Amino acid sequence: MPLSSDHHDAATAMTRGRRSSNATTIVDILDAAKEEFASSGFDSATVDSICRRAKVSKQLLYYYFGSKAELYSLILKEAAEGTTKFIGCTEYNAFPPETALAKFMQNLFRDYMDRPQIAKMTIDEAQHGFAHVGKGSPLAMVMRKLIDEVLGEIVERGRANGTFRDNVDPDHLFWIIFSLVTTWFTHFPLVSLVSRTRDDNDMDVAAWCAMSTDFLLAAIANKD
Structure with missing residues (x-):
């Protein structure tokens, strides 16, 4: 026994x-x-x-x-926490403004590479006016924090030392970055179908990230 x-x-x-x-x-x-x-x-x-x-x-x-709505809200909250932790892991102030901005954009790409569903869910929720999670969406609050506390500081340093144009606005810049990043994850099948590329690597995520970063830095550079 x-x-x-x-x-x-x-x-x-x-x-x-x-x-x-x-x-x-x-x-x-x-x-x-x-x-x-x-x-x-x-x-x-x-x-x-x-x-x-x-x-x-x-x-x-x-x-x-x-409920389905509670499950959806939980996933977006989890996404917000993950984005905050991942993008905030870089000491952006340790780099020159243009390098810091490139790293910010690359980190956003990497975050969505690790969690590609989040890009699609974020856009879907935004198109519905955050009807399912409310205006206090944790993901929206994280984006606001990224603009104010991360991207805003990078832009301020870049304008101060003459690297970026004086009229570069952090809010406008963030949504340009967001659009460039999410385009690959939400529209890649269409891009792949329509675009003429030499091979798959011409339009993979690494190539798109590099092209987008170069384009962005050239667009906001102070030419004076």
Whole structure:
């Protein structure tokens, strides 16, 4: 007959197993939801389709997340936290303004490379006027912070030392950067179909990032 300590060890192992299984299920649902929201948008994505991707029941999804809207909001919040951490990891003040700006843009590219669904979800939500997460969207607040505390400081230094034109505005610049970055992730199939390239590398993400960065720096450079 097992000793009491054996009962305790077995119970602990079972509890850990359940926790591990629960965590795996949550991750599976989140991953499936990201793919479904990115490919179909919030309105067209259904709980049924998310559950099919995740191989879970609707009851289980509702148990963990409550509703499709709550799941969507959680993913955008997670995206916001990831973007803040990733883009903020570079000491931009340690570099000349033009180098810092290039790194800022490259970091945004890399962030979306790691999480391509987020670019599509962000655009989809913006097109719906943030109807699903409200005007206090965590992702929108992160973008505001990036403009004010990161990009704004880079632009200010660049204008002060004569690298950038005096009329370069951080808000305008951010949305130009955002447009250049998200174009590749949201429209690459069209770009690949229409554009004449020598090989796939001519229009891959690295090439697009390099071209976009060079274009941006040339556009705001002080020519005087």
